[in-house]
Amino acid sequence: MELYSEQGFEKTTVAEIAERAGVTERTFFRHFADKREVLFSGAGEFQELLVGSVASAPDSLAPIDAAAEGALAAAAMLQQRAEFARQRAKVIAANPELQERELIKFASLSTALADTLRARGVTEPAASLTAEVAMAVFRTAFERWIDGTDGRDFPQVIRESLAELTALTTGR
């Protein structure tokens, strides 16, 4: 993160990262699949939190609302590390390769979410569609939150986006 922030992702070489970490380049690649993955090492815990929230949501909740619980929990988590999240987002926004990686992480999150919904009894294609839509809401809300100059409450932005979603499909 230090090197990526200072001089950018592309201009940073794996040799440099390894040197600052006090290890060999080869060792770096034993810890991370590739140069980008360093910025996504927390993805596993993030997914667990999101999926866990959905799985433990009351059965009475509609699929989209159960998914929303996961998005809210995830948002609250990022809110905690707002400083770090902002810096990380800045690095990613400056590099297409990192954006690609982020997108596939989101996609992975989406399929995991769909699995969880299916475990709740939601059938296809509702499960996949709900998951995709929920992640779409999360992404747009995240962007609004991270770009916002004022320090808005992330979960609150999520709730607003969910309301927007409802308006989309009912207001016609």
Next chain:
Amino acid sequence: MELYSEQGFEKTTVAEIAERAGVTERTFFRHFADKREVLFSGAGEFQELLVGSVASAPDSLAPIDAAAEGALAAAAMLQQRAEFARQRAKVIAANPELQERELIKFASLSTALADTLRARGVTEPAASLTAEVAMAVFRTAFERWIDGTDGRDFPQVIRESLAELTALTTGR
């Protein structure tokens, strides 16, 4: 496409592609930004078709329905090249790097769609959210269509997914 289908994306070297095309490796990189981009050379026309359909949709249509027009037009186009689309999808499904590239193309489509909606007078954040949701619908419908053993009508699958979307937010 031939080489990627025969022996897979990873095991295909740019030198091989260049050789079969009768050019130099250097020339390959003058036509395509990188090894993956070969499979996405049609992205520009695809985007024009989708965006064009949305822009020329009746003003009376709600944002989500205008976006749906774009999705339907895009679906009809892919339906034409069903054979090719299927083979291409197979190659992409077999390789994570290609999936990443496809995702960022979808993201690019989403922002272009949001721009078009904004040109129709839709305000933020409704424009971005509508675009994201519309692309989510398209993606899930595409997956269902491409995976389907029976040769279903792609635009029809899109319409069904749109109905599902409405059900998601109203059925609770």
Next chain:
DNA sequence: GGACTGATGTCAGTCGCTGACATCAAACGT
């Protein structure tokens, strides 16, 4: 105390990708 295991270092090599320069043919202008 010796075998085993896991993490690290070392080294050579492949492949994607780029910059710089040369070549050559077609198009252009006078």
Next chain:
DNA sequence: ACGTTTGATGTCAGCGACTGACATCAGTCC
């Protein structure tokens, strides 16, 4: 008709990401 210009291609050298194979060495287990 001929020199010029332009655009596409070839050639070559080189960087950096990533991998496989083998060696080293510490801690752990019988």
